[in-house]
Amino acid sequence: MSDLLERTVKDANTMNNVKKKGSSVERVLQIVEVLAKSAKPMGVIDLAETLDIPVPSMYRLLNQLQPLQFVQLDLHGKVTCGKRTHDLALDLWKNSPFKAERLAILQQLSAKIGESVGIAVLQDLEVVYIDRVISDWPVQIQLPTGTNIPIWACASGKLLLTQLADNKCERIVEKLSLQALTTHTQTDKKQLMTSIAEVRKTQIGTDNEEFIPGMVACAVPIPNGEQPAFATVFTHSPTVRKSLDELLSYVPVMQEAANELSVILNQEYNE
Structure with missing residues (x-):
């Protein structure tokens, strides 16, 4: 016992x-x-x-x-x-059961624009491509999923900086070490803040050969309800095929795709 x-x-x-x-x-x-x-x-x-x-x-x-x-x-x-934790969140995104739906929307968008498109998010002081659909052109700019790009030198980076409070955005830019990646990279902090202020008004990010010579890009935010956007839809093109102004003419269809993706994101986080 x-x-x-x-x-x-x-x-x-x-x-x-x-x-x-x-x-x-x-x-x-x-x-x-x-x-x-x-x-x-x-x-x-x-x-x-x-x-x-x-x-x-x-x-x-x-x-x-x-x-x-x-x-x-x-x-x-x-x-x-x-x-x-951030890496874990990105891995969950990449392997989400809704990835096929996201890629279907991006594939349709790529067909309309005739260029590569994708989804980007901010990670530390860099932009990361987490979804991407490549166009059918034989000449491609190789920026695969997982590519990290300095926030000051790309369309999505400047756009995602506008989602932060003004004072926080200014503090980050003030501490950045702006390196010239091309002859068009904005290395003057006042000039960069002026560009960011313009993006804040339009909610359209642009890259006019600031990251890679001969490449232009634009980006729009993916709506996030009442909260600031944390992801963008972007497209880029060699200047031999499209100018920046030509890319910007596709902003309305990019915004339509962003709204569709917003619905999927809400499903991902609510289900």
């Missing part, structure tokens, strides 16, 4: 340990989830109160997550999602 009781106590202790471990895992996932949904970095105490986690426990969990790059601290000690 005593052996049975001893085994029962051991089993109960084991279950409690499993429960505690499961609780820790759940808390970690909740931290990442709350940070991913937050429009701005969160203070440790605010994060602890939001999740009803004791502050010392929150510090312990964050200290475990930070070296793994799931979270990071900004200059003010506030918490945001880390590089690994």
Whole structure:
């Protein structure tokens, strides 16, 4: 009888340990989830109160997550999602069950424009192509999915900068080290801010041979409900086929595609 009781106590202790471990895992996932949904970095105490986690426990969990790059601290000690969390989000996007629908819309758009098109998002100080449909032309500009482009030198980058608050956008541009990638790259910060201000009005990003010589591009935002856009629809072309003005004439069909993609994105995040 005593052996049975001893085994029962051991089993109960084991279950409690499993429960505690499961609780820790759940808390970690909740931290990442709350940070991913937050429009701005969160203070440790605010994060602890939001999740009803004791502050010392929150510090312990964050200290475990930070070296793994799931979270990071900004200059003010506030918490945001880390590089690994961003990479995870991009991987989920790339392997989403809705990818076929996104590509179908992009394929139709590419056929209308006659040029390569795609979807781009902001990652740190670069723009990343996450979906792309290549045109049928024998002469192509090789920018495959996963390509990283400096935000100051591309249409989508300047457009996504306009989705940030004015003061935040200015702080980022002020800290950028603007390198000339072509003779047309904007390396003067005042000139770049003037361009961004114009893009903020029109919500159309442009690249006039600023990233690659002989290539022009434009981009429109994918609507995100009441929130700022986090992705764009872009197209680019060699100047031997289309000028920037010719590309811009396709903005209305690009905006139609962006609206269709917005519906799919809402399905992805709500289902």
